[in-house]
Amino acid sequence: MKKTSLLLILLFIFTSLSQAQLISERTEGKVIIGADLFTDFSTGKAYENFDLRSINQGVSVYSMFNFDFENSPLFASIGIGYTGHNFYMKGAYLDKPYDETTVFENVIYDYERSKINTNYFDIPVELSVKIRDQFKISAGFKFGILAYGKSKYVGELYNDDVTYRIKYGKINNLEKYVYSLTFRAAYRSVHLFMSYQFTDTFKNGYGPEIKPFSIGIGVRPF
Numbered sequence: 485m486k487k488t489s490l491l492l493i494l495l496f497i498f499t500s501l502s503q504a505q506l507i508s509e510r511t512e513g514k515v516i517i518g519a520d521l522f523t524d525f526s527t528g529k530a531y532e533n534f535d536l537r538s539i540n541q542g543v544s545v546y547s548m549f550n551f552d553f554e555n556s557p558l559f560a561s562i563g564i565g566y567t568g569h570n571f572y573m574k575g576a577y578l579d580k581p582y583d584e585t586t587v588f589e590n591v592i593y594d595y596e597r598s599k600i601n602t603n604y605f606d607i608p609v610e611l612s613v614k615i616r617d618q619f620k621i622s623a624g625f626k627f628g629i630l631a632y633g634k635s636k637y638v639g640e641l642y643n644d645d646v647t648y649r650i651k652y653g654k655i656n657n658l659e660k661y662v663y664s665l666t667f668r669a670a671y672r673s674v675h676l677f678m679s680y681q682f683t684d685t686f687k688n689g690y691g692p693e694i695k696p697f698s699i700g701i702g703v704r705p706f
Contacts (some may be wrong), residue, residue, distance in 0.1 A: 514552075516561060520544040520677045522700025524569055528549040528684070528693030533576045535590040542569045542698065546608055565606040567628060569685075569696060573598045577637035581655040586691035595639020596647070602658065602685060604628035608666065622668040626679065633658045657690040659683060668702070677702045 524540040530628035546565025580587040612623030633655040
């Protein structure tokens with residue numbers, strides 16, 4: 485499932501970016517197609533047996549339509565997109581994803597991977613200013629609708645040299661809607677990307693408080 489999802493995302497990015505110039509020409513530059521690669525840092529409160537590693541890579545792809553202001557370097561954009569977050573846990577795994585309260589268990593033996601994956605359909609809105617045609621600064625807002633959440637653990641559980649693979653295709657207690665502030669500083673088609681999700685990933689009181697601060701790089705070829 486992981487490989488299939490990754491291949492679909494990469495195929496979407498490649499196809500979209502390969503067609504971006506044609507789309508841009510036909511729409512007179514009013515359509516943006518882009519992608520971001522980032523890492524998440526949790527800004528939430530501590531939760532029992534839950535701690536994230538330093539690097540939690542994620543991806544975002546989107547398409548937006550520009551609305552120009554006459555005789556102004558400002559323009560506004562709105563569109564649709566997809567964002568996938570990966571929260572890699574240190575020394576713990578998700579044990580009871582279907583209970584009323586989300587439970588994590590400590591891992592005291594060797595393990596390869598332990599993570600939670602959340603995926604959203606997005607509606608991004610931005611206000612941008614052009615500076616000398618090569619530089620651009622954008623600030624905006626992103627509304628996310630939960631598509632699905634899942635978890636995966638690969639490692640030992642009982643110090644018996646057996647590698648267990650525990651996968652849950654659904655996680656209860658995830659918030660259906662999330663809201664984020666976004667910022668981009670671009671030079672030509674490459675930009676620095678930052679985002680802060682100011683709503684919880686889990687429902688308040690039923691899971692860890694994950695409010696990811698994301699930072700990474702992105703491309704908007706045309």
